[in-house]
Amino acid sequence: MTPQTLNTAASTASASETFTDEDRAKMIADVEAYCQELRPIEEIQYLERDFNPAIASLAKKHGICGMPVPKRYGGRGADSLTYARMLARINREGSGPRTFFSGQSSIGQYPILKYGTEDQKLRYLPKSAAGDLILAFGLTEPEAGSNPLEGTTTYRREGDSLVMNGVKYLISNGSIADAVIVFAFPEGAEGDARRMSAIIVDTAGESFEKEQMHSKPGMYTCDTAMFSMNEHKVRGDNMLGKEGEGFRIAMHTLVSGRLSVASGCLGSIEDCLTECIEWAKTRHQHGKEIGRHQLVQDHLAKIEMARATSEAMIERAALAKQASDDAPGDKALLADADYKVAQAKFFASNAAWEAADHAVQIFGGRGWSELYRPFRHLQDVRVCRIYEGTDEVMKLKMGAKLLGKDYEAFK
Numbered sequence: 001m002t003p004q005t006l007n008t009a010a011s012t013a014s015a016s017e018t019f020t021d022e023d024r025a026k027m028i029a030d031v032e033a034y035c036q037e038l039r040p041i042e043e044i045q046y047l048e049r050d051f052n053p054a055i056a057s058l059a060k061k062h063g064i065c066g067m068p069v070p071k072r073y074g075g076r077g078a079d080s081l082t083y084a085r086m087l088a089r090i091n092r093e094g095s096g097p098r099t100f101f102s103g104q105s106s107i108g109q110y111p112i113l114k115y116g117t118e119d120q121k122l123r124y125l126p127k128s129a130a131g132d133l134i135l136a137f138g139l140t141e142p143e144a145g146s147n148p149l150e151g152t153t154t155y156r157r158e159g160d161s162l163v164m165n166g167v168k169y170l171i172s173n174g175s176i177a178d179a180v181i182v183f184a185f186p187e188g189a190e191g192d193a194r195r196m197s198a199i200i201v202d203t204a205g206e207s208f209e210k211e212q213m214h215s216k217p218g219m220y221t222c223d224t225a226m227f228s229m230n231e232h233k234v235r236g237d238n239m240l241g242k243e244g245e246g247f248r249i250a251m252h253t254l255v256s257g258r259l260s261v262a263s264g265c266l267g268s269i270e271d272c273l274t275e276c277i278e279w280a281k282t283r284h285q286h287g288k289e290i291g292r293h294q295l296v297q298d299h300l301a302k303i304e305m306a307r308a309t310s311e312a313m314i315e316r317a318a319l320a321k322q323a324s325d326d327a328p329g330d331k332a333l334l335a336d337a338d339y340k341v342a343q344a345k346f347f348a349s350n351a352a353w354e355a356a357d358h359a360v361q362i363f364g365g366r367g368w369s370e371l372y373r374p375f376r377h378l379q380d381v382r383v384c385r386i387y388e389g390t391d392e393v394m395k396l397k398m399g400a401k402l403l404g405k406d407y408e409a410f411k
């Protein structure tokens, strides 16, 4: 997506509020400056296999911690397509940095914006958009991944508080978050009464214990964590949306999260392409630049096709999501966005994996090394076929759409 494509497309997307061409140009410049300042730090942290605190601190400095948050809540007010483009740009620096933004905005701020009360919005959105408060989304548990309804985290009302108990697992930003959207069931409830709710949980206090998860083959620089809540008290008015509406909130939020994963994968493909073009023109073997060997051009063509097709799928999905966001309550538009985003996520994450593999091959022996960017993308994008809904779950969604709801194979 060139900036020109973006401008045209965004104007057809009935962009949120008053996100002008000038706002867009400023945000593109800020994200570019962020990426350039981040790259040398990210390089070192990745090679040291260490968490990179500059991902968040530089995002705060460049004012990009709330890109899709409306201006009235302190954000930049970006439309879905522009935000998708920004995530792709950030992911050229790596899936780690982009995952921070997914946790903060796509699945952190988004559900508060969509389902929060005005008071909740005012308490969480301006601070998080300013980078003074980090957010995360806590759905997955050790025994509940693809089927979150198997979760065992609970809440109970006690006076003015909600008391939380349970463990959340593999949560992006989970050990650095000041607040997490946690999904939980009423304590002791069974049968029809066992309905999941979404609760904004402030993480301060000893009853909230968190731990970074280090055994990752990639994405070293972002935070992946588990946390446990043991009689952890939160404000009684921190339930997000209606009681029992948590599953719907989670599924709606994942539409936003999946678009961010797909966009990130596009960024990985773009970076692989840039790196490979440069390498193909500078590396010589058999008396000429390797780019002059036709089989190397075959790899390049495949990466370029992965880029072009992913870009088209993401643009289509982002426009569908924008249309849905512009018409809250329109179930048909939400279903259309859900489907197109699932397709984009499935397609782009597989395309990025294959593109990175071609890129590694072009780099030869150096390709199989974290010192070079293609291999980092290869190992980082693998998780994109797993988190925010696995490949299999995306395929089941397509099966149900093609065959009819009766054929839904989730159960």
Ligand SMILES: Cc1cc2nc3c(=O)[nH]c(=O)nc-3n(C[C@H](O)[C@H](O)[C@H](O)COP(=O)(O)OP(=O)(O)OC[C@H]3O[C@@H](n4cnc5c(N)ncnc54)[C@H](O)[C@@H]3O)c2cc1C
Pocket: 103, 136, 137, 138, 139, 140, 144, 145, 146, 147, 169, 170, 171, 172, 173, 219, 224, 383, 386, 387, 388, 389, 390, 391, 392, 393, 396, 409, 410, 411
């Ligand atoms: C780095 C990272 C970051 C993450 N960040 C977050 C986060 O911020 N918040 C959050 O809540 N979660 C997060 N997750 C969790 C992630 O969303 C889950 O790992 C994912 O949903 C899969 O769940 P699972 O790991 O329990 O696998 P399982 O659900 O146990 O699945 C195992 C395998 O079985 C398949 N399977 C399961 N059910 C079916 C079915 N009905 N039909 C066919 N196949 C099926 C799956 O597709 C998969 O191949 C993160 C995970 C990782 C690795």
